[in-house]
Amino acid sequence: SAVISQKPSRDICQRGTSLTIQCQVDSQVTMMFWYRQQPGQSLTLIATANQGSEATYESGFVIDKFPISRPNLTFSTLTVSNMSPEDSSIYLCSVEDPPGAGALNTEAFFGQGTRLTVV
Amino acid sequence: GQNIDQPTEMTATEGAIVQINCTYQTSGFNGLFWYQQHAGEAPTFLSYNVLDGLEEKGRFSSFLSRSKGYSYLLLKELQMKDSASYLCAQPRMDSSYKLIFGSGTRLLVRP
Numbered sequence: 001s002a003v004i005s006q007k008p009s010r011d012i013c014q015r016g017t018s019l020t021i022q023c024q025v026d027s028q029v030t031m032m033f034w035y036r037q038q039p040g041q042s043l044t045l046i047a048t049a050n051q052g053s054e055a056t057y058e059s060g061f062v063i064d065k066f067p068i069s070r071p072n073l074t075f076s077t078l079t080v081s082n083m084s085p086e087d088s089s090i091y092l093c094s095v096e097d098p099p100g101a102g103a104l105n106t107e108a109f110f111g112q113g114t115r116l117t118v119v
Numbered sequence: 120g121q122n123i124d125q126p127t128e129m130t131a132t133e134g135a136i137v138q139i140n141c142t143y144q145t146s147g148f149n150g151l152f153w154y155q156q157h158a159g160e161a162p163t164f165l166s167y168n169v170l171d172g173l174e175e176k177g178r179f180s181s182f183l184s185r186s187k188g189y190s191y192l193l194l195k196e197l198q199m200k201d202s203a204s205y206l207c208a209q210p211r212m213d214s215s216y217k218l219i220f221g222s223g224t225r226l227l228v229r230p
Contacts, residue, residue, distance in 0.1 A: 031216045042206060042220040043162070092161055096216050108152070108218055110161035 002027055006093050006111030013083055013118050020079045021114045023093030028073035030096075034066070037090040037113075046091075049076040083118045090115050123221035125207050130227045136195050139224045141207035145188040149215045153181055153192045154206040156223065162206055165192065194226075202228045 003026040013019050023032065032049040047068055048056040055068035070076045080087050093111040124142045131137040143151060150169040154162035168174060168183035168190060180193040192205055207221040 033217065042222045043218075044220075045217055048217070108164070110163070113159075113161045115159065 002029060002095050002109045004093055004095060004109055004111035006114055008114055009112060010115040011117070013116065015084050015118055017083055018079055018081045019083065019116060020077050021091055021093070023076045023078070023111055025074045025095055030073070032070060032076045033094040033096070033108075034068065034076075034078045035092040035094055035110075037092060039089070043092065046078070049078075080116065083116075085118045088116055088118045123207055123209060123219060125205075125221040125224045127222065128225045128227070130229060131194075131197055133197055133199060133228055133230050135197050136193065137197060137226065139192045139194070139205050139207075139226065141190045141192075141221060143188050143190065143207065143209050143221075144212075145185065147212035148185060148188075149210045149212075151181075151183055151190045152206075152208040152218065153190075154208060154220075155203050156206060157203045165205075197228050199228050199230070202226060 005024045007022050011019055034046040035043040036046050037043050045058050046061045046066055047058060049068050049070040050056060051070045051073055057063060065081055067079045078091060090113045092113045094108050096108050122144055125140060129137060150167055152167050153165040155165050156162040165179055166174060166181035168181050171183055171185055173180055173182045178195045183190045194201055204223040204225045206223045208218045211217045211219055
């Protein structure tokens with residue numbers, strides 16, 4: 001199974017500033033995703049980080065607010081820009097690999113998350 | 120959109136059995152996942168069902184009925200450490216590698 005290192009694990013930031021979250025995987029993976037988990041809620045997909053091209057954003061999320069980099073197959077960053085208290089959430093990096101021959105399923109692996117508080 | 124429904128909260132006693140239900144959208148079905156998430160931590164994979172029936176993994180089992188759009192997670196011999204949120208998830212119809220999560224069921228295990 002993939003091992004994902006995500007940092008920082010938590011941060012408290014001033015409104016109007018930006019924070020960049022890093023996600024490092026111990027093996028090359030095809031698909032990397034960024035999720036947000038607001039307090040008391042489930043996970044919502046922000047975007048797919050594509051290697052060599054722009055990220056693909058879900059409805060309600062835009063590149064100016066959440067710029068993403070994916071320079072190679074083991075690393076990605078998510079920036080939360082011009083933060084407001086509404087951005088206080090847990091941000092999670094996730095990776096999946098397509099199943100190999102004969103395998104029934106993929107499995108999403110998650111980083112330990114970044115708990116962001118904006119004050 | 121795809122709707123996944125599961126109860127918000129459940130309470131059970133240490134040593135007992137608890138069943139957490141999940142209903143999901145059946146069109147374009149491509150498997151059903153269960154994840155466990157302890158407070159302040161990342162979700163961890165528990166099970167994946169794509170065929171009907173019950174799959175057992177130690178104290179945890181997962182059941183699927185594709186015709187009914189229904190799944191459940193069965194936890195036996197509950198331990199205090201099982202207190203966590205349990206998330207039901209399915210792949211999106213437009214991309215099987217992107218997951219739609221239910222709101223999660225917060226399970227509290229009491230002594």
